[in-house]
Amino acid sequence: MMAEAAKLLARSKFAIAFTGAGISAESGVPTFRGKDGLWMRYRPEELATPEAFSRNPRLVWDFYKWRMKLIAKARPNRAHYALAKLEEMGILKAVITQNVDDLHREAGTKNLIELHGNIFRVRCTSCDYRENLKESCSLEEFLREELPKCPNCGSLLRPDVVWFGEPLPEEELSEAFKLARRADLILVIGTSGLVYPAAYIPYIVKENGGIVIEINVEESALTPIADIFLRGKAGEVMGTLLEEVKKILD
Numbered sequence: 001m002m003a004e005a006a007k008l009l010a011r012s013k014f015a016i017a018f019t020g021a022g023i024s025a026e027s028g029v030p031t032f033r034g035k036d037g038l039w040m041r042y043r044p045e046e047l048a049t050p051e052a053f054s055r056n057p058r059l060v061w062d063f064y065k066w067r068m069k070l071i072a073k074a075r076p077n078r079a080h081y082a083l084a085k086l087e088e089m090g091i092l093k094a095v096i097t098q099n100v101d102d103l104h105r106e107a108g109t110k111n112l113i114e115l116h117g118n119i120f121r122v123r124c125t126s127c128d129y130r131e132n133l134k135e136s137c138s139l140e141e142f143l144r145e146e147l148p149k150c151p152n153c154g155s156l157l158r159p160d161v162v163w164f165g166e167p168l169p170e171e172e173l174s175e176a177f178k179l180a181r182r183a184d185l186i187l188v189i190g191t192s193g194l195v196y197p198a199a200y201i202p203y204i205v206k207e208n209g210g211i212v213i214e215i216n217v218e219e220s221a222l223t224p225i226a227d228i229f230l231r232g233k234a235g236e237v238m239g240t241l242l243e244e245v246k247k248i249l250d
């Protein structure tokens with residue numbers, strides 16, 4: 001299985017990756033579903049919807065600040081680095097992620113499409129104000145504010161992430177679909193494949209004749225369309241896969 005996957009990847013002309021929370025699990029970032037998942041402990045409709053935010057912005061901000069702190073301490077793992085390396089080698093053309101944790105960028109991935117936003121970005125609920133707290137180095141200061149307000153207009157700021165019931169960012173989604181139509185291979189890593197429209201991406205690749213290689217610790221909703229299923233932790237499997245690809249190309 002691993003050898004076959006490495007051969008297909010090494011021979012591919014336009015490979016892309018589609019990632020979910022499972023790729024960051026080994027970095028200590030909790031996933032959403034499954035036994036230790038966030039949505040087992042918290043109700044998403046109370047924390048990750050526009051209605052929840054207008055009802056109780058403090059509760060929602062407390063949840064996001066907790067995640068910001070946790071994620072700020074997390075470092076990319078071997079899976080993130082393997083994808084960055086595969087891009088550098090010219091094999092991988094893009095990473096499309098559902099994650100908001102910034103770990104792909106930190107690992108060095110250049111062509112990154114963030115479908116669900118980024119936890120270090122905030123935006124105003126009234127005006128066009130946006131800020132990347134990592135780039136402006138103001139995360140610590142920000143975390144001390146109880147209810148963050150817009151420096152331009154004084155309205156409430158919100159996390160620049162996609163909540164349930166909200167549309168995905170248009171440009172990112174259309175770019176992701178475009179890449180999926182073009183791809184001859186997709187690595188589907190650490191996602192339950194239950195959240196749409198993101199989960200269409202592997203189907204688009206498949207429908208256009210591309211190969212689907214899935215990496216997950218267990219079967220997912222996308223496993224039925226996977227040509228190859230590599231069972232295991234993303235960091236371990238991707239580390240091995242990268243080594244195998246290098247051997248083929250050496």
Ligand code: OAD
Pocket residue numbers: 019020021022023025026031032033034037098099116162163164189190191192193194195215216217218219220232233234235
């Ligand atoms: P989920 O929590 O739904 O799924 C995580 C997947 O990762 C599961 O299939 C696990 O089996 C797998 N997994 C766990 N640990 C792993 C490891 N070490 N290596 C490989 N796989 C592992 O997360 P997502 O599919 O990303 O949406 O969830 C999709 C969306 O639902 C998220 O983007 C978020 C959430 O609500 C928004 O925030 C809009």
Ligand code: ZN
Pocket residue numbers: 124125126127128129150151152153154155
């Ligand atoms: Zn504003």
